[in-house]
Amino acid sequence: MKLETIDYQAPDSAKRFVESLHETGFGVLSNHPIQQQLVEKIYQQWYDFFNSEQKHEYLYKPETQDGFFPASVSETAKGHTVKDIKEYYHVYPWGRIPEQLKQDILAYYQQANTLAAELLAWIEQYSPEDVAQKYSIALSKMIENSQKTLLRILHYPPLKGDEELGAIRAAAHEDINLITILPAANEPGLQVKTKQGDWIDVPSDFGNLIINIGDMLQEASDGYFPSTSHRVINPQGTDKTKSRISLPLFLHPNPEVVLSERHTADSYLMERLRELGVID
């Protein structure tokens, strides 16, 4: 299996992109409309924030899940026992955001959401008819004005050598949501699991945009689009001293959206969060 980078502006980009999502659960776009300058600015601003004491004033609220999640409470992926080596911040437009970071991060949230709606329309257009029939409403409609769509700013700190045995930056997992949009991080490490079971690097040239299928679209498409396992491995050599910042946007449907005969978006999310131990 190979992940090809697709030129967003090529005449056949939509078709090739959707083929890639069907084959691998991932699609990589170059030449896309997200402003790289904005992404770089956000990486720098949030790197400073994570290295400041201010982050502790924004400790996440368990009821609403917005704010700062320190490494000590960071996620343990489903089926794993060791915590990931990361800290992160959950941005929702209705949630708490440090004043000096608000403007740029909300501009990014907006831009990435607009692109997501277009990419969901591509996915719908190139879904086989029997698959498209299963969508209860247009895919792009599912996320319209959703309050659940989550922008996570991740900081993987430099490795100090005292990390728990077996811990990696992000253990193998699948995303819960419909699709995820992720600008290539400032450092490598993201890998995806192939159908054959081996791990390959996601082409993470700076400026690429990575899109992956989450469990909710796998559910809504009855498996046509696979929610593929991915992970972030630890850096080697001198890269160990470098932080890695990344910025996944998890597109979540409105809660009442019907995904399948079994699930609405809300019932699905609750089931998954219970499994993860995030809620009781």
Ligand SMILES: O=C(O)CCC(=O)C(=O)O
């Ligand atoms: O940091 C990355 O590149 C990926 C992060 C990720 O997969 C996640 O937070 O779900």
Ligand SMILES: [Fe+2]
């Ligand atoms: Fe993920």
